[in-house]
Amino acid sequence: xxxxxxxxxxxxxxxxDRPSRWRRLLGTSLGLVYLFYPITDVTSGEIxxxxxxxxxxxxxxxxxxxVATVLSPADYGEPGRWTPALLASTVLMAVTLPLIxxxxxxxxxxxxxxxxxxxxxxxxxxxxxxxxxxxxxAEGLVKGADAATIGLLLLQMTTLSVLFMSVRNTRxxxxxLHRAQGEVARLAAGEERLRIARDLHDLLGHxxxxxxxxxxxxxxxxxxxxxxxxxxxRDIEQVARTALREVxxxxxxxxxRGLAEELDGARAALDAAGVAVTxxxxxxxxxxxxxxxxxxxxxxxxTNVVRHARARRCEISVTLRDGDAVLEVRDxxxxxxxxxxxxxxxxxxxxxxxxxxxxDAGVAPAGGFRLRVVVPAPVDSRT
Numbered sequence: 001x002x003x004x005x006x007x008x009x010x011x012x013x014x015x016x017d018r019p020s021r022w023r024r025l026l027g028t029s030l031g032l033v034y035l036f037y038p039i040t041d042v043t044s045g046e047i048x049x050x051x052x053x054x055x056x057x058x059x060x061x062x063x064x065x066x067v068a069t070v071l072s073p074a075d076y077g078e079p080g081r082w083t084p085a086l087l088a089s090t091v092l093m094a095v096t097l098p099l100i101x102x103x104x105x106x107x108x109x110x111x112x113x114x115x116x117x118x119x120x121x122x123x124x125x126x127x128x129x130x131x132x133x134x135x136x137x138a139e140g141l142v143k144g145a146d147a148a149t150i151g152l153l154l155l156q157m158t159t160l161s162v163l164f165m166s167v168r169n170t171r172x173x174x175x176x177l178h179r180a181q182g183e184v185a186r187l188a189a190g191e192e193r194l195r196i197a198r199d200l201h202d203l204l205g206h207x208x209x210x211x212x213x214x215x216x217x218x219x220x221x222x223x224x225x226x227x228x229x230x231x232x233x234r235d236i237e238q239v240a241r242t243a244l245r246e247v248x249x250x251x252x253x254x255x256x257r258g259l260a261e262e263l264d265g266a267r268a269a270l271d272a273a274g275v276a277v278t279x280x281x282x283x284x285x286x287x288x289x290x291x292x293x294x295x296x297x298x299x300x301x302x303t304n305v306v307r308h309a310r311a312r313r314c315e316i317s318v319t320l321r322d323g324d325a326v327l328e329v330r331d332x333x334x335x336x337x338x339x340x341x342x343x344x345x346x347x348x349x350x351x352x353x354x355x356x357x358x359x360d361a362g363v364a365p366a367g368g369f370r371l372r373v374v375v376p377a378p379v380d381s382r383t
Contacts, residue, residue, distance in 0.1 A: 034111070035063065037104025038097075047101060055101055062097065065090045066111050087115060095135055102143035106153055109136050113157045117164035129161040200247060205344055207243040209306045210265075211236055213272040235268075259286065259318065262295035266302040266316060273306045275331070276313045283320025287378055293355055294318060294327045294373065300344045301329030301371040310334055311368065325377045332368040345371075 038059055041047050047055050069086040094112045098105040109132045116128035133154055140150040218232035263279055270277040286294065298316060305314050311333030319326045349359045357375030364370035 032063065034107045035059065037107045038101065039104075041101065041103045041105065046103060051101075058093070058097055058101070062090070062093045062108060062111075065093060066115075069115060087119070090115065094132075095139075098136075098139045098143065106136055106140055106143070106145060106149070110153070110157055110160060113161050114164050117161045118168050122165065122169075125161070125165055129157060133157055201343060201347065204243065204247070205300075205303050205307075207239060207246070209303055210239055210269045210272060211243075213269070213306065214239065217272060235272075258288075258291045259295040259298065262298040263316065263318075266298055269302055269306055270314055275305065275311050278313075278315045280315070280317040280319075282318070283325075286320065286325055290325055290355070290375060290377055293351060293375060294325060296351065297327050297348055297359075297371070297373045298329065300348050301327075303344065304369070304371070305329065305331045305333065320377055323377060325375045327371075327373040329371040330364055330368060348373075 038055070042052050042055050042059075065086055069083065069090050072081075072083040072086055091112050094108040097108055113129050113132050116132070117125050119125075120128055136153050136157065137150055140153070214232055214236045218229055218236065221229040221232060263281075267277055267279065285291065301316075302314070305311055311331035314329065314331040316330075317326075317328045345359075345361055352359045352373055352375060355375050357373060359374075360370075360372045362370065
């Protein structure tokens with residue numbers, strides 16, 4: 001990282017990602033109190049004649065360069081075009097002007113100490129401050145300053161450097177915290193979008209399959225003039241209304257459909273598809289989170305049976321024993337030799353693994369397709 005980048009990242013008196021120039025100007029103005037010493041040299045008559053006029057010009061130039069250096073970054077991490085040049089100009093004047101005018105002008109390196117403490121990494125800032133301390137000591141001896149004055153200047157430089165290094169580190173930490181919070185919010189939003197997409201896939205895949213099946217059945221019954229047509233159409237309406245409610249609940253994060261409801265929905269879907277279904281349960285009820293997870297598994301397994309298996313029979317079993325909850329969905333449909341899990345089963349597998357369980361899906365030894373989910377169950381849920 002260049003010196004200009006470091007200055008742009010650290011000369012931030014606002015404490016946010018978008019610092020206020022006015023706030024930085026206020027902080028800078030408070031620090032200009034040390035100009036009292038060179039100003040006193042001019043007003044007291046210690047510097048007179050043409051030299052005094054040049055001193056006023058030099059002091060104005062130094063002040064303008066210092067203020068411009070502090071304000072030059074347009075934004076945090078975006079140094080201004082002239083920031084490095086302004087810093088070099090300020091350092092040069094802080095080093096040379098005390099040699100020309102002496103006396104109170106030895107206070108000018110204090111400003112450079114502030115700039116370096118705010119602009120450089122810790123080690124380089126310490127080296128820069130140490131270098132300015134050597135300059136002040138050498139120039140003080142050359143200009144005949146007493147030991148007490150030199151010692152006071154060194155103490156002020158050390159104190160201010162420690163202060164502004166701490167300020168810089170604090171501001172940097174605050175900015176990083178602010179950015180981390182933004183990143184957490186972004187990740188949370190992404191996770192929420194993923195949850196909604198996954199829930200909608202699971203919900204609509206099952207429900208739309210059921211609507212298609214019932215619509216086909218209603219069409220056949222209507223062609224035959226069967227009185228069951230109206231009942232099937234009412235069932236389609238009810239399924240659609242239920243799907244609409246579940247989509248709203250999924251988007252709002254309030255969906256809590258349990259295993260019993262999913263088993264009822266599975267019976268209805270398989271019956272509409274002409275698949276004979278047998279449901280066996282043992283060891284229930286289950287804890288709420290486990291009940292919901294197995295409910296999702298039933299929905300996904302039955303959706304695959306209805307859409308892909310061309311089965312005549314389907315067996316669903318839920319057991320709770322030996323500290324594990326086990327769900328199996330088995331059909332006698334036709335399954336190719338190659339099996340590739342779809343989006344639904346992939347999402348279900350992720351949920352099961354997150355709960356510490358395992359999922360096995362594929363061709364059963366006796367033929368057909370089998371979905372088996374095993375999830376650890378709390379001890380207090382055993383029967």
